[in-house]
Amino acid sequence: MADAPKTPPAKPQAGGRAASKKELPDHFKPYKHVWVFVEQERGQVHPVSWELLGEGRKLADKLDVDLAAVVLGPEGAETQHVVAEAFNYGADLAYLVADPLLRDYRNEPYTKAMTDLVNTYQPEILLLGATTLGRDLAGSVATTLKTGLTADSTELDVDDDKSLAATRPTFGGSLLCTIYTLNYRPQMATVRPRVMPMPERVERPVGKVITHPLGLVEDDIVTKVLDFLPARDAATSNLAYADVVVAGGMGLGSPENFQLVKQLATTLGAEYGCSRPLVQKGWVPSDRQIGQTGKTIRPKLYIAAGISGAIQHRVGVEGSDLIVAINTDKNAPIFDFAHVGLVADAIKLLPALTEAFRRRLSPHNRDKLAS
Amino acid sequence: MHIVVCIKQVPDSAQIRVHPVTNTIMRQGVPTIINPYDLFAVEEALRLRDTHGGEVTVLTMGPPSAEDSLRRVLSFGVDRAVLLTDRFFAGSDTLATTYALATAIKKIGETFGAPDIVFTGKQTIDGDTAQVGPGIAKRLDLRQLTYISKIDSVDTDAKEIVVERRSEAGVQVLKSQLPVLVAMLEGTNDLRRGTLEEAIAAARAEVVRWSAADAGIEDMQKCGLRGSPTIVKKVFAPSARSEKAAFIETEDQVPAEALIDEIFKRQPALEDDLSALASGY
Numbered sequence: 126m127a128d129a130p131k132t133p134p135a136k137p138q139a140g141g142r143a144a145s146k147k148e149l150p151d152h153f154k155p156y157k158h159v160w161v162f163v164e165q166e167r168g169q170v171h172p173v174s175w176e177l178l179g180e181g182r183k184l185a186d187k188l189d190v191d192l193a194a195v196v197l198g199p200e201g202a203e204t205q206h207v208v209a210e211a212f213n214y215g216a217d218l219a220y221l222v223a224d225p226l227l228r229d230y231r232n233e234p235y236t237k238a239m240t241d242l243v244n245t246y247q248p249e250i251l252l253l254g255a256t257t258l259g260r261d262l263a264g265s266v267a268t269t270l271k272t273g274l275t276a277d278s279t280e281l282d283v284d285d286d287k288s289l290a291a292t293r294p295t296f297g298g299s300l301l302c303t304i305y306t307l308n309y310r311p312q313m314a315t316v317r318p319r320v321m322p323m324p325e326r327v328e329r330p331v332g333k334v335i336t337h338p339l340g341l342v343e344d345d346i347v348t349k350v351l352d353f354l355p356a357r358d359a360a361t362s363n364l365a366y367a368d369v370v371v372a373g374g375m376g377l378g379s380p381e382n383f384q385l386v387k388q389l390a391t392t393l394g395a396e397y398g399c400s401r402p403l404v405q406k407g408w409v410p411s412d413r414q415i416g417q418t419g420k421t422i423r424p425k426l427y428i429a430a431g432i433s434g435a436i437q438h439r440v441g442v443e444g445s446d447l448i449v450a451i452n453t454d455k456n457a458p459i460f461d462f463a464h465v466g467l468v469a470d471a472i473k474l475l476p477a478l479t480e481a482f483r484r485r486l487s488p489h490n491r492d493k494l495a496s
Numbered sequence: 497m498h499i500v501v502c503i504k505q506v507p508d509s510a511q512i513r514v515h516p517v518t519n520t521i522m523r524q525g526v527p528t529i530i531n532p533y534d535l536f537a538v539e540e541a542l543r544l545r546d547t548h549g550g551e552v553t554v555l556t557m558g559p560p561s562a563e564d565s566l567r568r569v570l571s572f573g574v575d576r577a578v579l580l581t582d583r584f585f586a587g588s589d590t591l592a593t594t595y596a597l598a599t600a601i602k603k604i605g606e607t608f609g610a611p612d613i614v615f616t617g618k619q620t621i622d623g624d625t626a627q628v629g630p631g632i633a634k635r636l637d638l639r640q641l642t643y644i645s646k647i648d649s650v651d652t653d654a655k656e657i658v659v660e661r662r663s664e665a666g667v668q669v670l671k672s673q674l675p676v677l678v679a680m681l682e683g684t685n686d687l688r689r690g691t692l693e694e695a696i697a698a699a700r701a702e703v704v705r706w707s708a709a710d711a712g713i714e715d716m717q718k719c720g721l722r723g724s725p726t727i728v729k730k731v732f733a734p735s736a737r738s739e740k741a742a743f744i745e746t747e748d749q750v751p752a753e754a755l756i757d758e759i760f761k762r763q764p765a766l767e768d769d770l771s772a773l774a775s776g777y
C-alpha cells in the first residue's frame with residue numbers, strides 16, 4: 126500500500142490504460158494457439174460456435190498457430206458428432222472432455238473442465254459465444270484464471286505485435302472500443318451470434334483429438350438440473366438466422382398496426398422483429414427485439430418500417446446484405462446505413478407491399494411470365 | 497436470512513450523446529439511473545425477505561454521488577445501504593471490480609451476518625459485460641445462477657433454492673444450495689415504488705460509507721487500473737457508411753412495385769428463393 130498513487134489514476138476511458146507496455150511474464154510465453162469453445166445444448170451446437178471457428182481460423186493463420194475446438198459434453202455419439210463437425214468447420218485439432226456429468230450445462234463442471242484444459246494446454250486466445258451459456262462460463266473461467274475477458278465483441282483482429290484486439294460497443298452502443306489483454310493469458314473474448322459470417326463447411330476427416338478427464342463425481346456438484354422446458358415457440362429462436370427479416374418500430378403507432386409487419390413477414394416466409402420500445406410497451410415479445418440488447422441478425426434482406434435507426438438498433442442489423450428502410454422522415458438516421466430508402470408512410474405502404482409481393486411471387490404468375 | 501444486493505449507478509445511456517468532432521462522450525447533464533436489471537434484483541430480495549424474514553443489504557461501488565441510488569433503494573424498504581467508494585477503484589475492469597465487491601461482501605458478512613444470497617442484475621447497461629455476477633461468485637466460492645427469470649422457492653432450513661434459468665434453448669429448472677449468487681433477468685415481478693413516508697425516512701437514513709481499507713481490501717495492486725488485465729486502447733464512434741441509401745422516388749402514391757423491383761435488382765437470387773418459399777404454401 127505504501128506505493129499507492131497519491132493522485133487518482135488518469136481517466137479510465139481513453140488514454141488511461143493505453144499507456145501500459147506489453148511485458149508478457151515468462152510463464153505466459155509458452156501459451157500458443159487459438160481455441161474456440163464449441164457450445165452445445167442437448168446435442169444441438171449453437172451456430173455461433175461455427176462462426177467463431179471461421180473467425181478463429183483467420184486469427185490462427187495470422188499468428189501462424191493451430192486452431193483448436195474445445196468440446197465439452199456427455200460421452201457418446203452426440204458429442205463425437207460435435208467433434209467431427211468442428212473439423213468440418215476448420216479446426217486443426219480438438220480438445221474433448223466427455224463425461225456424463227456434462228450432459229446439461231452447469232457452471233461448476235464446465236468451469237472445471239475449461240480451466241483444467243487451459244492450464245494444461247495453454248492457449249493464447251480463447252473465444253466463446255456471447256450466449257447465456259458462453260457468458261456464464263466465460264465469466265467464471267476468466268476470474269478463475271485471473272485473466273482479461275472482453276464481452277460481446279463485434280470485431281476481432283491480431284495487431285502487429287500479435288496481441289488480440291477485441292472491439293466491442295460501449296455506452297449502450299454509442300461508441301466502440303478496442304480492448305487488449307496484454308500481460309495475461311489466455312486473451313479471452315465472447316462474440317455475439319451472427320456478428321461473424323458463417324464459414325463454409327467442408328467435409329474433412331477427424332484429426333487429432335486430445336481427450337482430458339473431468340475429474341469430478343456427481344456429489345462434487347452442488348447445483349442439480351431438476352427439469353428442462355424447451356422453448357415453446359421454436360420458430361422465435363430463428364430470428365437471428367433468418368434469410369429475410371421484416372421489422373417494425375414506433376412509427377407504426379399501435380400494436381394493431383404491427384400486424385402489418387407480421388403479414389408481410391408471413392407472405393415472404395420471413396421472421397419478424399422490432400425495435401426496443403415495442404418490447405418495452407409490451408406490443409411484441411422480447412425475443413423479437415433486434416439490436417444491442419436484442420438479437421443480432423444477418424439476413425439477405427432486412428426491411429425496417431417506422432424505425433429511426435438509433436445506434437443500438439444499428440449494431441444489430443449492420444451485417445444484413447440488403448437493408449431497406451421505410452420512414453416518413455427523410456433525415457432519419459436509418460437512412461445513413463440503409464441501402465435502399467423509401468420516404469413513405471409505413472402504415473400505407475406495408476399492406477401494398479404485402480399485396481405486391483404476393484402477386485409477384487405467386488407460382489401462377491411466375492409461370493405466366495416465363496412462357 | 498441475510499441478502500446482499502449489488503447495484504450500480506449508471507449514466508442513462510439513452511441520453512448519451514457523442515461529441516461529433518472529438519468522439520468523446522458528452523457526460524454533462526446526462527442523468528444517472530440505477531441499472532435497470534439491478535432493480536429486479538432488489539425487488540426479488542425484498543420479496544424473499546418479506547416472506548422469510550431477515551434483512552436486505554444493498555451494496556454499490558462508485559463515486560460519492562452514487563449515494564443517491566442507495567437512498568432510492570432505501571426508500572423501497574431495504575434495511576441497509578453500503579457505499580464502497582475510493583479513488584483507488586477508478587478505472588477498474590470487471591476483474592478488478594469483482595475483487596473489490598467480493599472483498600466488501602466478505603466484510604459485510606463479518607459485520608452484519610453472512611449472506612445467504614448475493615443478488616446482481618444480469619448485466620449493466622453501460623458495461624454490458626454480464627461478468628460481474630460470475631466474477632463475484634467465483635471469488636466468494638459461491639455457486640452461481642445467472643439469467644434467472646424466476647425464483648421458484650427458497651427453503652431456509654434445508655438451505656436450498658430452486659430457480660428458473662433462461663437459455664436460448666429453453667428454461668432450466670435448477671436446484672442449488674445457499675449461500676448462492678443469483679443474477680436476475682428483467683421483467684419477472686412488478687417493481688415497488690416506495691411510499692412518501694419511506695422516501696422521507698430514506699433521506700434521513702444512514703448510508704454506510706467504506707473506503708477500500710474500511711472494506712478490508714489489502715491488495716491495492718488488484719484494484720482500479722493496476723488490477724485490470726484488460727486495457728482500453730481506443731474509443732471511437734462507429735464509422736459512417738460511405739454511400740448513402742439510394743432513395744426510391746416514384747410518381748406512385750404507394751410505390752410498392754418500384755421498391756420490389758429495386759430489391760430484386762440488387763438481390764436477384766432472392767427472387768427465386770422467395771418464390772420457392774411462396775409456392776410451398
Ligand SMILES: Cc1cc2nc3c(=O)[nH]c(=O)nc-3n(C[C@H](O)[C@H](O)[C@H](O)COP(=O)(O)OP(=O)(O)OC[C@H]3O[C@@H](n4cnc5c(N)ncnc54)[C@H](O)[C@@H]3O)c2cc1C
Pocket residue numbers: 297373374375376377399400401402414415416417418419420430431432433434435436437438441451452453454457469470471472508509510511621
Ligand atoms: C442501453 C440501451 C439499449 C438499447 N437497445 C436497443 C436494441 O437492442 N434495439 C433497439 O431497437 N433499440 C435499443 N435501444 C433504444 C434505441 O436507443 C431507440 O430508442 C430505439 O431503437 C428507437 O426505436 P424506434 O426507432 O422504433 O422509435 P423512434 O425513435 O420513436 O422512431 C420512430 C421512427 O418512425 C418514423 N415514423 C413515424 N411515423 C411513421 C410512419 N407512419 N411510417 C414510417 N415511419 C414513421 C419516425 O420518423 C421515426 O424515425 C436501446 C437503448 C438503450 C439506452
